[in-house]
Structures are given as structure tokens and as C-alpha cells.
Amino acid sequence: MKALKMTRYGDINSSLEFQSAEIPIAKASEVLVRMHAASVNPVDNMMLRGELKSVRREVFPVGVGRDVSGEIVAVGKNVKGYSPGDMVFARVGEEHVGTIAEYLTVDVAHLAPKPENLSHSESAGIPLVGLTSFQSLIKIADLKPGEKVLIHAGSGGVGSMAIQLAKSIGAYVVTTTSSANVDWVKALGADLVIDYKKEDYLQLLSDMDVVFDTLGGQYALDAFKVLKTGGRVVSVKGALDPQTAEELGLGWLLRKILALKSRKLIKAAKAKSGLYRMVIMEANGEQLRELGELYQRRILSPVIDKTYSFDQSKEAFSYLASGRAKGKVIITMDGMTEEQ
Template sequence: MSNANTMHAISQNVLGGPEVLQEVEVERPTPGPSEVLVRVRAAGVNPTDWKHRELGIFLGQPPFVLGWDVSGVVEAVGIGVTVHQPGDEVFGMLPYPFGVGSHAEYVTAPARSFAAKPSSVDHTQAGALPLVALTAWQALVDTADVQPGQRVLVHAAAGGVGHVAVQIAKARGAYVIGTASAGKHDFLRELGADELIDYRTTDFTEAVKDVDVVLDTMGGDYAVRSLRVLRKDGLVVSILPGSSKELSAEAEKLGVRAVEMLVEADHTGMKAIAELVEAGKLRATIAETFPLADAAKAHALGDTGRTTGKLVLLMD
């Protein structure tokens, strides 16, 4: 049992599979200027977590505590914080990639990484949303400025980012096309998808055309192939920078646009997401929840690449 000065967290000393994750007791952080200390109640687990666990990507060599999603309660505020007070229920994403560390009982972060948790959902639901919803919002709204009636193609539409992107695109009035295995089509229709392509049996480049915006959540050759389905001046937004070296050159050749983006912590974006949640237009589908101590099991399930929706760690 942790005392007033320590907390439990999930850490790792080496890169590798889920088995490298271990529960440790570490010093509880203290909020600095413009920061808040949040008692974490729920934290989503995302593909970027298991990729960093295995490869280090941006974080380099361990030890480190993973996790960017947070839903919890403000425990203390640092000097100068006015947007939150102790006792406030908040949710948000820690600054990506270096503000990592939410797979723990407490976390500190800039106060404006968080917004008020929507009162209509619990911490599990709120803890599943920040990274995937901000990714989809920043891709479809901030970057692509999706408008009513536009045709939007979402790859891996039943995944964490994908199923949220479908809902955000629909909330913007778009006609939404998704790629997913056939068994997930009914789920996606319930979320509002207008047209679905079974990627296992159909080449999407032959099944769809005149698309305004493509959200590439897959990497590999998906972004480059997606350029072929765009209308003139259409846009591919890839959330996996560096996955394709020929993307910009091929886009220029075809007279279309392509950008690569990383999600950023965003107070305004979190407030917009909270409004969609409160309006009943956005909800995370929870694939499974795990106690913090079972983080390795969550990672093992995530590694399969077969989950629908989000995996969430619960701290209570």
C-alpha cells in the first residue's frame, strides 16, 4: 500500500513485450507552476503505448511510465492555476510525446492539458477518450476542416481512433466511409458510418472515389494508396508520421494534398470533445477494462490488433 508520499505506477526497465511491465512504488509528483496534480481514476491504453513499450520510439530507453490518457480528480494546483481547483473532475491528454506517465495513481501536467470531465459519463468512459478523440478532432477539424456533405474515408474505422473519428466526422455533417473487417460493420453502422468496405476482401482504391478527406490510421502503404481515391485538392491526413517516404512527392504528382500529424495536448480541443459527449454525439466503445496491476494483460490484448474500441486501466 502506497503512503502519502508515494504511489503505484506501471514501469519498465527494458524494452520488450508486455512481460517487461511491472508495478512499482515511486515518489508521488508535486505540481509546479501552472500545473495540476490529478488523482488518476481511469487511463486509456493506446497503440502508441504498446509501441513505445516495445520500441521506445520518442521516449528512448526506459525506465519510464507510459500512458497519456487521464480521467480523474484534481488533488492540488500549482502557482498560477485558475482553470481548475482541487476536487474538480477533469479529463485530458498529457503533452505528447514527452509528458507521458498516466499509468499511475497520480500525475502532474500543465493545467490546460485538461478540461472539465463531462458529467454525463463516468471516469472509465472519459479516460478512454482524450488521445483518440484529440487525434481525430485535430485531423478532421483543425487540419482538414471537414464540412457538411464532404466525403470522409476512415481507415481501421473500428479501432480506437477510427471509431471516434467516424462519430466526429458525422457530427460535422460528413458522409463517412470506413474500412473494417465484415464482422465490425454493424457496430460501425450504429455509430453512423454511411458506407463500409471489408478490407479483407475488397481493395478500397477500387471501391471508393471522389473522397474529400482520408484519415490514415494504418501507416505502411495506406496513405500513398489513399491518394488515388481523392478528388482534386482532396487531403490525406496520416497520424503516423514518417511511415511513408514517398507520400508528399506522390501527392504532388497527383494534384492532391497529404499531411502527417502528431496529436497535441489541447485545452480548447478537450472542451469541444466534452461538448460532443454532453450532446450525445460522441462515445468511446470500451473493449475491456483492467486494474492498474494488470497493465501487462491490457498490453497483450492490444498487441493482437483485434480489439474494437478502447482498453482502459482503472485505478480503484
């Protein structure tokens, strides 16, 4: 089979190449999936640049890509509830990274049935950003109906999903984006869209119950300026907080270094009697199944910016790396036009 592989750390052109590889064999708790579509995420570009070295040790060549939508072609001997012919989607675990390929194996615990009303291209854009939003807003922030949430970068892959999820909970949603994206981000359901090219959200907002920070750096710290007392700041880009570092099982020395990096955030949270947590999303088939049902009921809708063919995969990486994607960037193994 053909697979996109990373052969070294570097930029997109120097580190990625198509190679032939053996079709993998499903272990006892795995399924073999024939890929129909994948999506790219910023973490894939971070991996190429070597920014995940402290948490992943690569043995080159190594597969790339974490989102899957496809058809099961074989199941391991302990797999229950799935059969060949089933259409599924997943965010694969880190040990299965390599979804930009014709086939791959997926742990059954990370799998969910593909929503029947979505195409494979639409489904492939959901798992990583969907689980990120679900785990951040529902599991960690515990967002409640009627609460006010600020979601930064509403036009991104994560933001366009998080706006819809927060609205489905019944929250009042404020988001930031640039002028060109204001109208379509509003159409996703945001109650207030702040054009960061023209307005300063720090001057406009106060008393937010939750801030979902997708930008990191100063944005994570500034979140506390618009947070109400007792509010929650959840970041997917800020510094790793001590609790998350411990839950990830990081070593003592690394945890000490990280604690220094997050100390201003922890101090700011304390001053507001609030919470600061960073989320490192995890593959989770049960949560993905819940999200899939929201698509099936048309409460959530996929947001796709561009779709690339398998052969154009490097272009998909480059487009995402521009930082200007509007929703998801998809790679289809089926060609550009696809039946529902």
C-alpha cells in the same frame, strides 16, 4: 503510491513492472490528479519496443500511459479555473507520461473538465484518440459538411472516434473494417462500411475529398488512388511530411532522411493537386474541452471494448497489441464497476 513503470526496452512482460514511487508535487502551472482511469494506446507499446527512441530519450524507470481521468487533489500556485475536487480528463504532455499510476501531475494547459454524463472509464478513452481525430479531420484536413471522407480502420480506437466526429461535421463517411465489426461500426454512423475481408475499397471508391489513413504503408500511398483532384490525405501512420517535420523542430539531417521516405507521397499529392500531411497529435486542453462538450451534448459517445483493473494493466497492453481492439482499452484504478 503504486505506478506501472517501464524498466528497459523490450516486450510487455520484460519491460513493465509495478513499483512504489513518491506522489509527485504539482509545480506552479500543474495540478495533482488522483487517477480513476487511464487508457492504453498503440504509442505506449511503441515506446516499450523502443520505436520512439529518435524523439524520446528514456531515463529508466519511466512511467507509461498518456490518457487521464481523475480528480484534482492539489493545484500549483499559478493555476486558475481548477480546484481540488474537480473531475478532469487529459492527454498529458510527453514530459508527464505515466498515467498508469495512482497519482500524477498534469500541466493545466492540457486539462479539461470531465464530461459530467460520462464515467471516468469512459472519459479516459477519449483524450488521445479524440485529439488525434480532431487535429486530423478538423485542423489539418478542414473537413466540410457534405464532403466524402474515407476513414480506415473504423473499429479501432481512433477510427471509432473519427467516424463520429466526421458525422458530427455533416460529412459522408466511408470506413473499412473486418466482417465481424461491420454492423456495430455502421451503428456508429458510418454511411458506407467496406468489409476489407470480402471487398476491395480501391475498386469501390473514387473522388473522396479526404482520406484519413490510420494504417500507413501502402494504405497512405493508395489513398491517392481514391482521392479526387484537390483532395487531402491525412495520415497518422504514414511517412512524416517535410512541413510537419519542420513544425516539430526536427534536426536538418533527420528531416533530410524523412523527406526521402515521404517523397512518393508528396509526388502523389502533387499529381492530384492535393495535400499529404502526417499528424503527430498534441496534448491540448482547449480542444479537449470542445470535444468534452460534444459528449455532454450526446453528439459523441464513448466506445469501450475492454476494461482492466489496475493490477491487470499488462493484460491491457497485450490485448491492445493484438491489433484487434474494438474501440478503447481502459485501465480503471477504481475496480471494474464504476458509478457514472
